Amino acid sequence: MSDQSLIQIDQILLTFPIVDAVKIETMMSYDPTLDLIKELIEIFNVEMKDKLILIKKEFEIKNYEELGKLSHRIRSTSLNLGTMRLAEIFKRLEYLSAESNPPPSELRLLIQAAEKEYVLASEKLDSYLGKSREK
Structure with missing residues (x-):
């Protein structure tokens, strides 16, 4: 692993x-009951856990093309909910x-960073x- 890799993650x-x-x-202002936001967060959590497992499997078997496709999908989901660090990692x-x-x-470093960042984002x-x- 290069120092450049660590610098990129730090950035x-x-x-x-x-x-x-x-x-x-903004999303909450359009959803006063928060039902939609709750559902989106629930979907985000389920999808993120599942996709992180798949990403690790694809990494282990060196199927980098599929790893990239999964990362693209998760990045879109992350952007939709405003989880910016996750989106950038993916x-x-x-x-x-x-x-x-x-x-x-x-x-490997990016996958580990994504797992940690997912917990923080959730x-x-x-x-x-x-x-x-509380309001």
Whole structure:
């Protein structure tokens, strides 16, 4: 693993918010009951867990093309809910997977970062629902 790999992940973590507050608050303003947001977060959690398992499997068997496709799908889902760091990590995974000889150590590092970031994003999304209930 190169220092460049770590620098890229650090840049993602320092540049992008876990969750785009404006996006979530805008979505919440259109959904006063929060039923739709709750459902979207539930779908996000289920899909993210499932896709992360698949991504790790594809990585282990070196099927980088499928890893890239999965990363693209998750990136879209992440962007829809405003989980910006996750979206950027999956963008990097998607692009790196498309290279002719992607460095496995960097892919592994990005997958691990995605798993950790997913936990943070999920907690942050849930916290928005909690804040809204308190109002």
